[in-house]
Amino acid sequence: MAKEWRLLPLRVDDAFTSMAIDEALLRLNAGGKSLNTVRFWRWLPSTVSIGCFQSVEREVDLEVAKRYGVDVVRRITGGGAVFHDHDGELTYGFVCRQDDMPDDIIESYRLICGGLVGGFERLGLRAEFKPVNDIQANGKKISGSAQTRRWGSVLQHGTILINPDVRRMFELLKVSPEKISDKFIASAYERVTTIERELGRKPSFEEVRKAMSEGFADALGVRLVEGELTKEELELAAKLKPKYASDEWLRKR
Amino acid sequence: MGYAEFKAPKGVIKVEVELSNDIISDISISGDFFMYPEEAIEQLERVLVGTKANRENLLAAVRAFYSSTRARTPMIEPEHWVEAILRAAGG
Numbered sequence: 001m002a003k004e005w006r007l008l009p010l011r012v013d014d015a016f017t018s019m020a021i022d023e024a025l026l027r028l029n030a031g032g033k034s035l036n037t038v039r040f041w042r043w044l045p046s047t048v049s050i051g052c053f054q055s056v057e058r059e060v061d062l063e064v065a066k067r068y069g070v071d072v073v074r075r076i077t078g079g080g081a082v083f084h085d086h087d088g089e090l091t092y093g094f095v096c097r098q099d100d101m102p103d104d105i106i107e108s109y110r111l112i113c114g115g116l117v118g119g120f121e122r123l124g125l126r127a128e129f130k131p132v133n134d135i136q137a138n139g140k141k142i143s144g145s146a147q148t149r150r151w152g153s154v155l156q157h158g159t160i161l162i163n164p165d166v167r168r169m170f171e172l173l174k175v176s177p178e179k180i181s182d183k184f185i186a187s188a189y190e191r192v193t194t195i196e197r198e199l200g201r202k203p204s205f206e207e208v209r210k211a212m213s214e215g216f217a218d219a220l221g222v223r224l225v226e227g228e229l230t231k232e233e234l235e236l237a238a239k240l241k242p243k244y245a246s247d248e249w250l251r252k253r
Numbered sequence: 254m255g256y257a258e259f260k261a262p263k264g265v266i267k268v269e270v271e272l273s274n275d276i277i278s279d280i281s282i283s284g285d286f287f288m289y290p291e292e293a294i295e296q297l298e299r300v301l302v303g304t305k306a307n308r309e310n311l312l313a314a315v316r317a318f319y320s321s322t323r324a325r326t327p328m329i330e331p332e333h334w335v336e337a338i339l340r341a342a343g344g
Binding site: 051052053054055058076077078079080081105106131132133146147148149150253 | 263264267281282283284285286287288289290291294325327328
């Protein structure tokens with residue numbers, strides 16, 4: 001009988017709540033109080049998340065973010081800046097005991113990202129894992145992930161590009177002065193793709209969530225059982241939220 | 254204050270460095286790399302302060318950082334940090 005992991009319902013939250021839930025799940029999983037969990041969420045408002053080693057001033061045009069009402073948050077995971085478009089992006093979160101993952105970092109990414117690759121296949125796309133943390137379809141990035149390991153547990157979260165506004169993404173991210181030129185956007189299209197572009201249609205968030213959940217269950221050899229966040233998890237998340245919303249945390253680097 | 258970016262096999266390392274008589278007096282490292290555990294980055298910055306900004310001394314300091322913290326940085330080697338720092342230091 002396969003091990004049971006928890007699958008949470010699709011949530012829509014602001015950036016600070018989502019990051020706080022991730023950390024709460026990681027802490028409580030490490031403390032033996034939360035099940036291994038897979039979840040999916042959307043961001044409201046749209047948000048730029050930056051990696052924990054990135055300098056916000058160097059990576060994000062804060063004036064543009066303000067103008068569009070886009071939140072900016074620092075993650076506890078490394079990696080790069082991501083534009084989480086409310087209408088075109090789905091994020092997954094994954095928390096489990098370190099013992100349930102390979103110790104090797106790239107191998108653990110390979111295992112978790114293997115679930116996403118299976119999910120893309122269920123949607124009708126051929127995708128492959130590109131170490132350390134990317135998934136490509138047709139040689140272009142369609143998903144990126146970031147992982148942290150703390151207190152004996154692993155948190156990995158990542159972006160699934162359904163049909164984000166790529167032009168807005170490059171306005172928000174400080175890539176280079178010519179970033180919003182048509183030429184630059186064209187070259188970005190050579191490197192980044194979306195589910196809508198590859199599939200020729202935009203699947204619903206639920207359809208993507210279902211495909212990816214099945215992919216995860218398959219790749220991990222576990223049974224995902226629908227569940228809810230516990231009172232303890234929600235209470236801890238509420239306590240952690242102010243840190244993510246603080247200017248001190250955002251400008252840490 | 255010198256600044257440079259260096260594209261490692263995985264991630265861009267961004268370094269801001271201040272020198273006093275060829276010795277690092279302040280350094281700030283940022284970028285889209287991965288490091289486990291994450292707080293080791295502060296230790297890396299600490300061991301670099303006081304180090305002479307030449308390849309040999311920097312490499313020794315970065316290697317000592319890896320062996321004392323057991324930090325893991327997928328697809329980033331000591332040489333990559335050193336290269337980024339040397340560029341920021343202007344030599």
